[in-house]
Amino acid sequence: MRHRVRVLTISALAIGLAAAGCSKTGNGKGEEAAKDQKQSISIDYKGTTPVPAPEVKDARKGGQVLWLADGNFEHLDPGQEYVGDALSFSTNLFHRTLTGYIEPTEEGGTLKVVGDLAVNAGETTDGGKTWKYTLRDGLKYEDGSPIKSADIKHGVARAMGKYGEQGPQYIQNALDPDRKYKGPDEKGDGDVPGITTPDDKTIIFTMKDPHPEFPELAVFPTTTPVPAAKDTKDKYETEWISSGPYKRKEYKIDNYLILERNPNWDPKTDPIRHQYVDTIKADFTPNRATQTQRLIASQGEDATATMTSNVAQENIATVAADPELTKRVLSGRTPYDNYININTTKVTDVDVRKALIYLYDKDAAIKNAGGSKVAIASTTITAPNVPGYKDYDVYKAGPNGDVAKAKALLAGKTVPKLSYCFANTANGQKAAAIVKTSLERENLIQIALNPIDRKDYYTTIGKKGTTCDLMASGWGADYPDNQSTLGVLMDGSQIKDNGNQNYSYFDNAEVNKKLKELALEPDRAKAAKAYGDLDQEIMEKYAPLIPTVYTRAYTLVGSKLGGAFLSPNYAQVNLTNVYVKA
Structure with missing residues (x-):
């Protein structure tokens, strides 16, 4: 994925249909220590991951989390996203996918690939040429309408055309190696190569070559459901329909994006996310130096803020020397x-x-x-x-x-x-x-x-x-x-x-x-x-x-922000567990 130029240390690989390795954080002791960090990854093919996601200790409902960034997202259309900050923000909050990551909150934990919209990480009986996914019961969009397998098919179909030009191409290339299909037209999706939806809860991907890594590809918002009737085409960058715990309240380009609770998100369908805070505001106006000063002061709404960048260069020594500030530092190796x-x-x-x-x-x-x-x-x-x-x-x-x-x-x-x-x-x-x-x-x-x-x-x-x-x-x-x-x-x-x-x-x-x-x-x-x-x-x-x-990564969080931890995939704060401290 693209890095916002300002995401895992892998152990020996046995990718097949088994486990591989990846990293979360280093220990701050220099280059070799950073290179030596190892972390395991597991893939839940059996669907044994608890649903709903276990409660976060001491978490409470209410309040706002502020997400400070030094500029707007390049894309929020799920088919176009390929920059780490957008992937992290959207998939944590409003773009659910067939599979997803449960990221470890502590160094040394296991990164888990689990079924998100699907009941498990996928089923294959032919070495990865065919993958079958069954959707969970009770899935709904923000407007209360049901999420169907045809919506995921449409999401992938549009990503095979102009609304996926900027996004990852793995699934598209696997399904249609010659790339003859150009996406939906005015008549509809047409014959989408390699995808069948025998019923509203089942979607099957069939490929020429084996792709045992498909559960990890399905983590991308390429598999975010987009109902054809609500596909706003070019406007989907700013007018999407949420399948996650938060929905769009107000989006002022280059200034801010405010998300509010999605009343039709059901935690009993989601093994990954929580919905503790009332609102999440992405503030696109401050630069890194301003973000750092606001987080150091940690006053007002900044007390529940996080930043997408590292601490500003001129402030790193100051932060590192202050025991109270270092308690609020999240640091580690990035991918x-x-x-x-x-x-x-x-x-x-x-x-x-x-x-x-x-x-x-x-x-x-x-x-x-x-x-x-x-x-x-x-x-x-x-x-x-x-x-x-x-x-x-x-x-x-x-x-x-x-x-x-x-x-x-x-x-x-x-x-x-x-x-x-x-x-x-x-x-x-x-x-x-x-x-x-x-x-x-x-x-x-x-x-x-x-x-x-x-x-x-x-x-x-x-x-x-x-x-x-x-x-x-x-x-x-x-x-x-x-x-x-x-x-x-x-x-x-x-x-x-x-x-x-x-x-x-x-x-x-x-x-x-x-x-x-x-x-x-x-x-x-x-x-x-x-x-x-x-x-x-x-x-x-x-x-x-x-x-x-x-x-x-070397970033700060506000003094009243709870549940924050560093994402091993995106090197930013994972927002699935955040809450406002008492």
Whole structure:
């Protein structure tokens, strides 16, 4: 999933139809400790997870939770969501899915994939080519109408067309590998490939190849039900129908979104969520520094607030030195690896791309971010949480880069000014200044900064033919398999007109062939090692991006906010258990 450039450490993988591993938090003791964190994952095929979700100790009803963000969501249409903050916020509160995560509240706990709308994580009798889901009894939308299997079918169908261009493509590609189906038209859904709904409570997915990972794919809001009669098309970004514990009350773009209780949500149908507070307000106006100051003060409505960003760089030392503030800190490893993507269709000389890697000053970037509490130098495409992660450093540029090696690579070359695109936030501007200063050392390269509105950022850089030469991005594996990292970020055969995640626009026939072979390899442990080797090969031969940092979370919550814990998937506060303390 995309990281809002500002989500698990995996143990040995045996993905088949069994367990895999993933991470929650580190222990703050540095890079190796962060890389060594392990956490188990379980998949509930039998449907034994308790419903309703067990009550949270000391939780009480009433009040408001404030969610502070430094900009609006890029998308809230379930088919279009692919940024961690939107995925976390929406699936916790109003976009339910066929399966879902019960995330551990403590380090070392087990991440569970369970049936959400469905009674279990799915049933297969043919190794994962066919998956059957049965919906729970009593499911309703906010207006009291029943949730039906046809609504999930319509949700997937619309995600196979224009209303899924920006979202994950796993389910769509599995059902329709040739992508001939273009989504619903004025006559309806038509013949949606691979989906049947024999009755209102049953939906069956049939695929050409086995997909044992399907329960983890069904966690995405690709499977959020959208009733065709209430599909507002383009307006669904702001006018959706809720299937979760909260519904939209007021949405003022770029200012705030207020959610209120959904009276037709029944906790007896939901093993994941609670409905303790009356309202949840997402405030899109403050930047990170303002968020931090408000959380430190923890006055008025800010006493029940959380922030989507880390503590501002200038405040980390202050917070870390204050015992009362550290009680309110949530910290740990995240699943994200951050990059500067190099547009290989525009920067075609591999020596220039390698020179850019040598010029980048990672130590300056880490200090700018706030130090080792929030960032660790990265040298790979794959994050340490992904199965088969290979710890290598092809360029050995050191913490500050190696200007001499960059100079040698650029000798005799004329490099045009390069545009660096980034999300236009206060934090994005600070990071961009580091990029410009680093890459312009000794006047070897000239950089033009190109800020893009936060809510439009990934949509803009995901357009084939983008004018950006360099682009800030971040990625967290969508499920514990490197197919959801290298298979997404480096497969040129998947490049399309819109909604790309391969921001380097890297398209190499040999690499594409290897990725296709690895995707079909039944022995996922064998595939994991091969992915690690391929990661190194791509960086060594082609240099399609600059790995910058593996991120860590270091965030504050208000003094009166209860039930808050760090999500291992999204590195933000999980909102399913939150309440206002007495």
